[in-house]
Every structure is written in C-alpha cells, then in structure tokens.
Amino acid sequence: MKPDLAIEIAGIRMRNPVMVASGTFGYAEEYADVIDLSRLGAIVVKGISLKPWSGNPIPRLVEVPGGLVNAIGLQNPGVEGFIHQHMPFLRTLDTPVLVNIWGRTAQEYAETAARLNDVEGVRGLEINISCPNIKEGGLAFGTNPSAAADVIRAVRARTRLPIIPKLSPNVSDIRVFARVAAEHGADAISLINSYPAMVIDVERRRPALANVTGGLSGPAIHPIAVKLVYEAAQATRLPIIGMGGISTARDALEFIIAGASAVAVGTATFGDPMTALNVIEGIETYLSDHGFSSASELVGALEQ
Amino acid sequence: MHLENTCVLSQKALGNYRVLELASERIAPAVRPGQFVHLRVPRLADAVLRRPLSVFRAEADRLALLYKPIGYGTGALTRVQAGDAVSLLGPLGNGFPVALPPDRMPVLVAGGYGVAPLFLLARELPQRGIVFAGTASAKDILCREDFEALGWDYRAATEDGTLGRQGLVTALLDDWMRNRPSNLMPEFYACGPDGMLRAVGERAVVGGWRAWLSLDRHMGCGVGACLACVQRLRRPEGIVWGRVCRDGPVFEAREIVWDEPGETKKEVSR
Structure with missing residues (x-):
C-alpha cells in the first residue's frame, strides 16, 4: 500500500510535506513551465512588505563551495503590488500558498498581515524575523526574544490566517525563540533562514557582495539546520517546517526524523528545478521501504 | 522554457574559447537569437548554481554554446566530453528583436x-x-x-x-x-x-x-525568481530593477542606467 503523504500543519492541509522556500521560488509563475506546481505540498512566495522595496545594490549573490551567499535585500512590489500582480495567478493553483511577510517595525508586519487577511487564495503567513540582509527589521527581530514576541503578537492581533514565524539560526538558544513563538500565538514555526556570512574578492580586496555581508544557504548549512530543528522540537509542540540545504530526499528525511512535520526546498531549486518533486518521490519510497504507513508517523522518530 | 536532460556531442577549443555542442530536441528548435541556456555543469557536486551560456548555433536537434573558461564552473566545463550527460534549462531570456525596417x-x-x-x-x-x-x-x-x-x-x-x-x-x-x-x-x-x-x-x-x-551577468535561478541578476532600467514609471535573465538579457541602450565608478547606491523606485 502506498504510504499517506498528506499532512496538516497550522490548519493547512497539504498533499505532502514538501514545500518550496520563500525567496527561492519567486511567485511560482517563474517555474510554472518546468515543474508541475500542483504536485508541491505548499508554495511560500517571496517576502512581502507593506510598501514596495527596492532591495540591495548589485552584486547580490555569490556562489561558494556547497552553497551560495545572497544579499538580495527583500526586493518586492509591496503588498498591494503583490496582490494585483501575483495573486491572480497564484489563486488558480490548487496548492496552498503561504505569503512570507516582513517589515521594519512590528506595526508594518501587522498592517501587511491585516491587508492579506481577506485576500482569496492566501492560506497562511510566514513571518520573516530572520532575514540577514536588511538593516532594519528582519534579523533585528529574530535575534531578540522580546522583539520577536512583539512582532508575533502584533501580527496575531491583526490576522485570522495561520502564522508561522521563520527563525534565524544566528541565536545562542533556538529553544527560547520556539517557546516565544508558541506563547504569542504562532500556529507553527519554520527554520532555518540563511546563516549570516561574508565573501571577499581577494583580487579586488572588496566584499563580493555590495551589501558586504549576506546569508549562506545550500548544502553547507544542512547539518546546522538539522541540529536546530532537533532542538526546537524538544522545546515546543508547535509543528515545525524544517529547511536549510535540502537537495535530496535523505536531507528532508533528516529534518522529519528530527521532529519537523514538513520541509521546504530552497537553494537546490536553482541548480535543479525538479528537486522538490524528487524529494517527494524519495520520501514516499523511504516510507514504503521502511514500513511506515504515513509521513506523520516518521515525525520525530529519532532513536537515541 | 524546457528542462532537458541531454548529452554532449563534442567539445573543442577555439582560440581562448570553447565550443560545446549538445544534443537538444526540445530547446534547440525553440531558440531565438540572443536567448541563452542555463547549464548544470556535470560532476560539479559542490556548485549549486547553473551557468548561463549564450546559444551560438541552433539546429533542429542540436545546439552549440560558445564560452570562455573564466572561473570555477566554466573551468570544470572544459573537462566535459562527448557522451557526458548534461541538464539544460532554456531557452531563456528575451533575445534580440529581429524585425528591422528596410531602410x-x-x-x-x-x-x-x-x-x-x-x-x-x-x-x-x-x-x-x-x-x-x-x-x-x-x-x-x-x-x-x-x-x-x-x-x-x-x-x-x-x-x-x-x-x-x-x-x-x-x-x-x-x-x-x-x-x-x-x-x-x-x-x-x-x-x-x-x-x-x-x-x-x-x-x-x-x-x-x-x-x-x-548583458553578460552572473545569474542565480535564470528564470526571474531569485532577483540576483538585476539591472537598473529607465522606464516610464521611473528607475526600476529589470531582471537580466527574464526581462533581458537584451535591452535597448536608452533603458539601461549604468553604474558610475565608485557609485554604490542609486534610488530605484521598486
């Protein structure tokens, strides 16, 4: 018998636990020609703010062994632009769409969330308190528990949608942030965002990125992410969406065994747009081969 | 746009450059001049990105790419041989306009x-x-x-x-x-x-x-999703970021807002 891949996380029913991560999949239409979007568990679109935001100067991205360092800086058309330019396509999909939101103040997060409340086709909000690439907001909220609490509470007060704070790996104790999310009304948590990093062009003796620093993603951060998901799962009963460096089903399975209910594929999509679909197939095969009847049975199934 | 798993037919040096010929049944017939393909360099396990390469020749079932080995990825590409499996994403980008008034x-x-x-x-x-x-x-x-x-x-x-x-x-x-x-x-x-x-x-x-x-740029996704390869453009609504991979790589000269030496930031409306 085929194992049951379907899961429900934060009240959102998904046909399988494999999502695509914010910032690596645009607004989904960019990849519609090459992958069947209806096979994905969920789609998390690029970070949206209250007003249009131009992001960072170029260069914005540099490849490193086992990953890449980016400093895109959350360029986006603002929540109104997003609703008008991108939701018409997104709401035609039968895959749940989650919107990643960010702001420079807790108030901006809350207003963006409120605007998305009654937008048809938006199924949940991922709250980005962990982007390393903007001066205000982002990581400033994700590395300070009381600031994180302020954002999560402010968003909770203004939306009926499920909310999923996205946590930074750049903290001394991830469990503190997992508990803060639970206490202030989050429905799930996702982790990790990219890891703060820097690359220097030695020929020119300049930073490789115009923003000087950026965020490291890709296979290089996968073991870091697994450790943090494992720790977060010990600290909270909130469902966890595990991400960071997934390029194979085995990478995704590590997150699930560590305690994640779902996973997201990010950077690997650039190298192979089929990665998420291959991960879904690989998880199904693994569950069959190891006698599990459902994906949820494997969540937190770590033997110690 | 297609994702095509194909193979190398030949590779040869041409001065400081290399010509890579690939079998391609889906992408080659669809290519317009100025479009490019995003190529996964085989056996380069620690490189997460593809490499964007201009299409040099396109026939019914094959295409040729011209490149200069300049870095880690294109350096490794020189070792690729006939018969090697390659993944291509393409054709990508807008290409050159081919309509031209007779005068x-x-x-x-x-x-x-x-x-x-x-x-x-x-x-x-x-x-x-x-x-x-x-x-x-x-x-x-x-x-x-x-x-x-x-x-x-x-x-x-x-x-x-x-x-x-x-x-x-x-x-x-x-x-x-x-x-x-x-x-x-x-x-x-x-x-x-x-x-x-x-x-x-x-x-x-x-x-x-x-x-x-x-424009020749380092790229991330190649399809307009990651916003890495952006270029300032002059448009009726103001100065905007265009995506070189999706909105370009070809732009009319009046659209392009070039960086001045030493300049780090110029306002972009969105």
Missing part, C-alpha cells in the same frame, strides 16, 4: 565571446550589414568565414594587432561611422563587456539610433 542597416558589435548570440542573429535578420569583432588576439577571431558566407561585411580589431586594426573594436566602429554614406541608418546589436556595450549605446543615443545590448 536600416544592421551593425553588429562583438567583444570576445560576445560574438556567439550575434552569429545566430546574423542568420535571422532580414538585411545583411556589417560586423565589428574585437578580441585579444588573432586566434580568438571567430566565425569570420561564416559571417562572410552569409553576406556580412566583417571587420576585426585585436588588442595585440595580430589581425585587423590594433586596439578596441569601438575605435574601428568610430572610423567606419565617420566615413559611412550620410544616408545610411544603422541599427546596432552588441554583445560583449559592459564598457564596450556602454560605448556602443552612447554612440547610438547621440546619433538618434537604436542599440540592442545583450
């Missing part, structure tokens, strides 16, 4: 391996014209006979003076512009380093002509 004369300006998309373009433009090709040395001058066989006038400039005029291709272009018949209306198409593109664009703007410039 215009196409003027192609190529810097180095920038000749690749222009060679494909030369076969599809409705009129023949003139090609200016600049390279470091005579051994890097490409496709001269091919262009001439198609009826194009081909002029070369080399930095070391081993073929054609010594110096920059833009100096060669300037000489020709000064001496051309006064009723000749050029339409420029260029691919090469930014400095060359900018110089061609400035000449077009000053003369009141159009110049279609193809």
